[in-house]
Amino acid sequence: MRHLNALDPGASPLDYYGYELRRHRETAGLTQKQLGAIVSYTGSLVGQIETARKLPTAEFTERVDAALGAEGALIRLLPLVLRYQLPVWYRKYAELEETARQIYAFQPQLVHGLLQTEAYARAVFSVMSCADVEEKTSARVARQQLLVRARPPMVWIVMSEAVLHQRLGGTDVMRGQLAHLLTCHQDARANVQILPFDAGGHAGFSGAFTVFRFEREPDMAYTEDYRSGHSTINQPEVQELSLRYAHLQAAALSVEDSARLIRRVMEDRYGEHHAVA
Structure with missing residues (x-):
């Protein structure tokens, strides 16, 4: 001690x-x-x-x-x-989020970390690891302060429709999470587009990635897998991921149609009449 x-x-x-x-x-x-x-x-x-x-x-x-x-x-x-509680490999990503002026992210499996509720984040970490769940949850939620600061970055996030249906933490947690996505949309904190199942084959099959744009620094790209992440300023790689993101945006629903889909899934799948987790 x-x-x-x-x-x-x-x-x-x-x-x-x-x-x-x-x-x-x-x-x-x-x-x-x-x-x-x-x-x-x-x-x-x-x-x-x-x-x-x-x-x-x-x-x-x-x-x-x-x-x-x-x-x-x-x-x-x-x-x-x-x-400091974030995994060492993830701290670089958090620093990029803090300094970027524009953030373009694709997330095929989970609600993006900047938009997760505390309950949803806790459910994610409870599945991924039994250690330091509360500390990791607090660290993730703290990242979201950049969305409400005086000069927040412009955030565009494309998420697969599967994210809305993947039940994490039970019905109440998911209902609260989808309601939070709608609140973020209404407050213009982030632009969320849903890539529908009907889109079929798409440019995001290789996994989650993010493109960061800065005021004075060159653009950066970040890719991740289950246990680690990789950032690069190699411009051919950044341009390739930027093009991939543009294709995903084009295949996704509009921001308004995405909000309508989120609301429909929230009511149909996680409404009061489906209160049993």
Whole structure:
């Protein structure tokens, strides 16, 4: 077990967060138990987060930041802490998402991570791995903050119709997930197109991929499989994937027709009369 005084703020973003939490708490003259009582958490949890044995949540961070008068310091640290929980091979992708001005993605099996609800993300990680499910779920949901920041990227996502029918987490989870996709459409946070079953053969059979466009940097492409991912700035590869994406967009339903299909599947497959998972 890590001793409180041995905490090295340079060891990881999580250690640094714990160090800063402890520093602000001690400056405020509060014990862990007193701070916990103020923010409606246990003193034990405060101690676990201070010693980097527990991952902070967004709610915890917002409460302690306000209680300690940290002026957003802990809130600004949280995305870095959560990103560090991502698999090493995936962190590069998260960095590309953060800096891109345009994101074009194809996802044949799952709802794209930027559009997943917390419950759906938890179901995905529960299937893929039994370890650190809550931490991975928090990290995935935290990525979505880029959609609501002052200057969000333009996001276009094509997903196979199979994604709507693949039941993950049960009926309630899927109903909530499809309702969330419709909310994203209404709020213009992302442009979602569904590639229908009737499209037949298509340019996405090789798997999920993303094309990123930046203000000053060259375009990049990212491909992934079950366990790893690969990014490239090789322009012939990027152009090939860009062309493939254009074909997928052309074969997919329009944004409005896609929303109608999502709503129909939500009602027919996951409606109240189908409440048994």
